[in-house]
Structure formats: structure tokens, C-alpha cells
Amino acid sequence: MAALRLDLSVALRTFRLRLALEAERETVAIVGPSGAGKSTVLRAVAGLVKAAGTVEVNGRDWSSLAPERRSVGFVFQDYALFPHLSVRGNVAFGGPPGDVLERLGIEHLAHARPRELSGGERQRVALARALARRPEVLLLDEPLAALDPHTRDTVRVELRATLRELGLPTLVVTHDFVDAAALAERVGVLVDGRMVQMGRADELIASPATPFVARFAGGNVLHGRARRLGTLTSVELSDRTVVTSTDAAQGDVAAIVYPWEVTLARTPPTDSAQNHVRAVVSSVVPVANRVRVTVGTVTAEVTAESARRLQIKEGEVLVATWKATATRLVAL
Amino acid sequence: MRAAFAVIAALALAFLALPVVAIFLRVSPATLVRELGDPVARDALVVSLRTSALAQLLVVVLGTPTAYLLATRRFRGRSMALTLVELPLVLPPAVAGIGLLAAFGRSGLLSTSLAFTQSAVVLAVAFVAAPFYVRTAVAAFEGVDAALVDAARTLGARPWRVFARIALPLAASGLGAGLALSFARGLGEFGATIMFAGSLQRVTQTLPLAIYAEFAQSFDVALAIGALLVAFSFTLLLAVKWLRSDWISPSRFAPSVSG
Numbered sequence: 001m002a003a004l005r006l007d008l009s010v011a012l013r014t015f016r017l018r019l020a021l022e023a024e025r026e027t028v029a030i031v032g033p034s035g036a037g038k039s040t041v042l043r044a045v046a047g048l049v050k051a052a053g054t055v056e057v058n059g060r061d062w063s064s065l066a067p068e069r070r071s072v073g074f075v076f077q078d079y080a081l082f083p084h085l086s087v088r089g090n091v092a093f094g095g096p097p098g099d100v101l102e103r104l105g106i107e108h109l110a111h112a113r114p115r116e117l118s119g120g121e122r123q124r125v126a127l128a129r130a131l132a133r134r135p136e137v138l139l140l141d142e143p144l145a146a147l148d149p150h151t152r153d154t155v156r157v158e159l160r161a162t163l164r165e166l167g168l169p170t171l172v173v174t175h176d177f178v179d180a181a182a183l184a185e186r187v188g189v190l191v192d193g194r195m196v197q198m199g200r201a202d203e204l205i206a207s208p209a210t211p212f213v214a215r216f217a218g219g220n221v222l223h224g225r226a227r228r229l230g231t232l233t234s235v236e237l238s239d240r241t242v243v244t245s246t247d248a249a250q251g252d253v254a255a256i257v258y259p260w261e262v263t264l265a266r267t268p269p270t271d272s273a274q275n276h277v278r279a280v281v282s283s284v285v286p287v288a289n290r291v292r293v294t295v296g297t298v299t300a301e302v303t304a305e306s307a308r309r310l311q312i313k314e315g316e317v318l319v320a321t322w323k324a325t326a327t328r329l330v331a332l
Numbered sequence: 333m334r335a336a337f338a339v340i341a342a343l344a345l346a347f348l349a350l351p352v353v354a355i356f357l358r359v360s361p362a363t364l365v366r367e368l369g370d371p372v373a374r375d376a377l378v379v380s381l382r383t384s385a386l387a388q389l390l391v392v393v394l395g396t397p398t399a400y401l402l403a404t405r406r407f408r409g410r411s412m413a414l415t416l417v418e419l420p421l422v423l424p425p426a427v428a429g430i431g432l433l434a435a436f437g438r439s440g441l442l443s444t445s446l447a448f449t450q451s452a453v454v455l456a457v458a459f460v461a462a463p464f465y466v467r468t469a470v471a472a473f474e475g476v477d478a479a480l481v482d483a484a485r486t487l488g489a490r491p492w493r494v495f496a497r498i499a500l501p502l503a504a505s506g507l508g509a510g511l512a513l514s515f516a517r518g519l520g521e522f523g524a525t526i527m528f529a530g531s532l533q534r535v536t537q538t539l540p541l542a543i544y545a546e547f548a549q550s551f552d553v554a555l556a557i558g559a560l561l562v563a564f565s566f567t568l569l570l571a572v573k574w575l576r577s578d579w580i581s582p583s584r585f586a587p588s589v590s591g
Contacts (some may be wrong), residue, residue, distance in 0.1 A: 044484050067485040074486040080479040084501045093497070094487030133487055 004137055004169040005056040008044050012037055016192035017044075027163050027170040027183035029218060031177060037193045038173040039077070042139040045171065048282040057136050059168075073130030073168075076139045079122045082115035087125050090114065094133035104128045104162070120151045127162065138163075140169040144179050156182050165320060177201070177216050189213050211254035211330055220262075220298050222255040223332075232274075232324060239297070245275040246326035252298045252332040262300035264310060264317050274324040281316050295320040345418045355558045365558035376536045376542035376557065384518050387457035391514055396507070398433055399469030402494060404481075414470070421463045425523025428460055431529040452529035453536050460519035465510040472506025511573035514569060516568040519561065541551060 010017040017037035021028065030038050044051035047067035055062040062070050081088050083125040088110040091097045101107040104124045115120060123143060130138065140167045143159060144152050160183050163170055176181050181201035188198040189212070197209040201217075206208045208214035211221045224237040225309035226249040233245045233325055235255045257275075279296025284307070286292075293300050298320045302310075312318065356364075367373065402414060420428060420576060434440050437447045445483040446452050476499050484494045500507075522540040531545055541558050548556035 026571070043482075046482075048482050067482075068488045068490050070486070072486050074483065076479050076483055078479065080477070080483040082480060082498060090451070093484065129483075129487065328338070 001057050002056075003058055004045075004171075005054065006041070006045065007024045007053045008041065008055070009052040010037070010040055010049060012040060012193060015193045016042070019190070019193075019195055021172070021188065021195070021198075023186075025169055026127045026186065027184040029172045029187045030190050031174055031179035031180045031187055032066045032190035034175060035058055036189055036190045038175075041190070042074070042141050042171060042173055045137060045139055046070060046074050053073075069177050071133070071136040073127075073133050073138045073145050075126045075130050075138075077142045078146055079114075079126035081122060081125055082127070083114055086111050086113060087117070087143045089200055091124055091132045092128055097128070097132050100128045100131050103193045104131075118151070119147045120155050123147065123155055123159075126252055127159070129160075132167070135168065138166065138168045140170065140172045142174055143172065144174070144176070159183060169178040177218060187220030189216060201273060205258065207328065208256060208330060211332070212254070214254065214256040214328070214330065217258075219256045222257070222297060224253060224255060226250055226253045226329060233329060235327075235329070237297075243277075245328055245329050246325050247327065247329035249329040249331055254330045254332055256328040256330060257298065257322050257326055259292060259299045259301035262298060262320050262322045264295065264300050264302055264306070264312065265321060266310065268319050269321060271321075272323065275322050275327065277320045278317060279320070279324055281312060281314050281318055284312055293318070333527040341429075343515045352562055353561060355555055358555055359552055363552060364556045364559050367550075367553045368560060369554045370550070370556070372533060372537075372542055372546055372562075373553055373557050376539045377560070379450070379453070379534065379536065380519060382456055383453040385456045387518055388511065388515055390454065390458045392460045392507075392511065395462055395466045399466050399500065400473050401560075402466075402472045403473030404499075417466045417470075418463050420460050425460060425521070426527060428524040429456065429527025432456060432459060432524060434545060434566050436528075444586060447528060448530045448532070448536065450529075450535055453525055453538060456524040456528045457518040457521045460521050460524055461514040464517050465514035468510025468513060469503070469507050472503035472510065475506065476502045488495060509572045510566045512571040514577065516565050516572075519564055519568075 004021075006019060006021040008019045015037075017040050019041055025062055025273055030041055032038050040049060045055055047062070047065060047070050052226070053063070062165065082093065085093065086102070087106060088097065091101060096242040097254045101110060104127060106121060106124050106128060109117065109121060109125070114125070117125065122221070122234050127143075144156055147155055156179060163183060172180070172183050174183075177187075184255040185200070186198060188195050188197070188203070189203050191212055197204060197213050204213055205219070207215060208219065215221050220241065222235075222237050222319065224235040224243070226233050226235045228248065228250060231246075233247060233249050235243050235245060235253060237243065237255070245255060263273075268278070277296055277298050281293060281295055283294045284291060286304065287301075289304050290301050291304055291312070293302060293312055300320050311316075359526050390478070400458075402410065402417070423431075432452070433447060436442055436452070437446045438445060438453065444505065446455065469563060480498055480502070481494055484498045489497065520540055521538070525536070525538060531537045531541040539561055543554045546557070
């Protein structure tokens, strides 16, 4: 018996959300583009939208229960803190706060109003309020989306630790693959109301079921036609470039290569790598201690140190290189 | 063009201000205060305050749940109900008065003995003033963030607790503004009252009815009552402005953008 078992069917504006999901005492992330029905999954579990099907928690059927009778801890996207109540008032609304303020390090804010708090503090108050309810299931809707990038990194680490410690069946909705990979044991990709793939983040990266999953996981997706050449497959891309892969495929494919597997050079290197794309650098974007460099249709991620050494600038011609073993093929 | 518009605007504003100014310029403030001591004025003040207080109590007690329902539920006949709420706004007061008589008069639909009693004043005032409260209250409840209601429910709050702990406090300043508007409208009520309740001193003669009764006998008393009503109205208008700004401006409750 799974701690949380869902088999839902909800009519949305242009499609129907159909989702079957089982979760133990673990965190499952639901990722996908906006409008895919991610938040609806959480609202259906909480009873805030009418849904056909089953919501079963620890063996109990919740389908016919009103929201207030379901034992969920819901952290809303913009936190939905009650503006007229203090932090303590917010947390105590759902149940006795106990030591939850101390546990989340917000006891010094007990008398503050939500509007006086920073984004990170609000996030902790929202979580504390959800936990004071002593829920059987935790539902987090974009818990990090309202935060600036710096706060986000800190809160992500805190939240991950808190979720591990709680050991509740938890669903996290996010549109960010990095957040999903950091917070959850398993990641499900929801597109147009369907779960296209569910697995550990590294599994999704290693063998994406669709080009969408690959792109979501941060991969370059290159469309082309595959032909078997002995033990290898050669893929002719739409711009006539030919890339080589060790995956077997025939016909229309998406060739997927992740930015961290692409190296950059001024001249084609003479090494074991089979794939070289020579093109103009169209963008150079620093991300933390790395730099994302787009060369033609391929984005590479290199260390800031390497970018400095190569003196990468927009408009220059560089060679992007990756191995045939780093080229995953998904049949279309 | 700007100059011409400025002149027209100045004329319009002067036209609106002149009658009010005239009340205070016609006789000295000392006379105004002295004339308010007149028994007719004093009795009318007592009747007005009593009936207004009861009428507004009625409006709030019946109007608040109605407004909450109209703001939060979608049901068949909802727009019909909203239109009905606004009907007294467009109804001529004399029609309201005759209608109340036809409904509650001795030979009316419900044949009660309410007509020409102080209760009739309460009913007439409540009838014409209620839309001002209910309309504003519907808007105030609609303005309560739906996510907060959802949050309260997931935290175990039954609908009654959601209403009392979330919707009511967050709509409070809007409800206050609606009440002030309703109070102002009710204090000035004339047409429906005189038809349904008459103008009997100490019983049904409210301040506006006393102005009408006095202006032939003692213009100064009528002016003094007028000045008093201006003061009331102005205070209520300021209250509405203050409550509205509080309610509409996001400054009080909106989250700041700091990280």
C-alpha cells in the first residue's frame, strides 16, 4: 500500500488531466511547462478542484472529503500568508505551532506581519504553517519561484534538508528542472495533462523519453535523419551537419547532447571525440561559476576560468566538440 | 481650450458648493447652534439617530451574509439577485414609499400595522440605503484573494471559520466604507419616509422631514438642521474616502518585493 496513491481525471480548459501516481514517504517533483496541469494535480489532492478518480492516503479514500477534512500541508505559489495575522497567527491557524517556529528558525519573527518579511522568510512561514497542521501529505506549489536567484539557492538547500527530515509523501510542482532534481527523489514530467516520463533526475537526463524531457533537463535537442553506419549511427541535421552517436536509430530522430558534455576550442582538436560543430558564437551568458556559450545550434557550458582563457566573445567562430557516446538519440 | 474648460469647471464647482456655503453664510454660527436647541430640531435628531441606527443594524445583519453569498458563490439567478439589490438605487423614493405602503400597509399585501410608526421609518431607511452597503460589501468580499480562502480551507477551516477569520477581517474596511455610504443615504431619506411613515414630531419626523416642516415657520431652525446634516454628510464622506483608500490601496496588505 503506497502512502499516496492518485488516479485522477480533471477536465481543464483545452485538455483533460489524467494522472496515475504512487508515492511512498518520498518527494516527487512534477515538472513541466506552464499550463500543463501541474498545479491542478496539487489542488485535486487538496480537494480544491473537483476531480474524478481516486485520492488515497495511507489507505484512506479522500475522494469525497471537503478540503478542510483532508490532512494536507499546502504551500501555495505566492505563499498565501494571511496578511492580517502575525507569523504566529498564520502558523497557529491550522493547528498548535509546537516547536515548528524554532525548527524552521523563524521564532524571532513570531510577531511580525507577512508584509514585513523577506521572500525567504515568507517561504519558511508558509512551510511552518503547513506543518503545524500535522499533515499526512505535503504539497508544494512552485515553492522557490517567488525568490530571487541568490535566496533561491539557500532556500533550496534548506528545503531539501527539511523534506528529507520530515519523511512525508510530498509532491512538489516546479517549472525548473534544477529545483526538481535538488528537492525530489523522483521527477515526473507533465505535458498537456499527461505524465510523459517519471524517474530519477539522472535517469531522465540519461534516457529522456521525448525531446521535451531532454530540453527540460537542459539538453541541446538537434533534429535530423539517422542512418546506421556499422556500429555507429550518423545523423544528418537540417543544416547538413553530420553528428555521430553510439545509440542505434533509424529515420527521424532528435539528437540530444548536454551542455556540460560539450567542449569548446578555437581549432578542431585531434582527439577521440567524433562530433565537431564549427560556428559563430551567438551568446555568452555567465551562470554562477560557469558560462553558457551558444555556438550555432549547440549550447556548451564551460567554467568561467576556461571562458577567460579562450577569450570567448560573441561573433567569433569556435568549434564545439562532444563524443559519440554523449549523443543520445530519441526516435520521433 | 484649457482656459475655457477651466472656467467651465470653476462654474460647475461653484454651483455645487454654493448651496452648502449659503447655509452657513445666511446666519451666524452662534444662531445655528442656538436654533438646534429648538424642540423640533432636538426631537428630529433623536428620531433620526434612533431609526438610522436600527436601520443600519438591519442592513448589516441581513446585508453582510447576502453580500458574502453573492460574492463567493456562482449560482443560477445570481445576476438577477444582484440586479434586485440595486433596484432601490434607481427607484424614485416616492415609488419606494408607495410600494412599502402597498406591501406593509394596513390594507397592503402583508397587512401589518407598521405604517406611520417609527418602525416604518426604519424600514423605509433600510430599503433605500441597503443597496449602498450590499454593493460595496460584494465588491469588498470579491476583493479577498481566493488563494487565502483556499489556504484557510487546506488548514482545516470550515466555511464559517473562513468567513469569520479570513473574509470578514480582510473585507472590513470595504464593509466600513459601504456602511458609511449607506448611513449617509439613510440620514437624508425623505420621500419613502414621508409616504410610508408620515411626519409626526417625536415619532417619525426625521431631520430631513423637520427641515420641510419648519422652513415655512422658522427658516433659521430649518437652516440649522440643514447645517447639522451637512456636517454629518461631510464626516461620512471623509470616512468613506479614508476607508476606501485603505481598502483599495495595496499598501496595507500587499507583500513588499524585497527578497
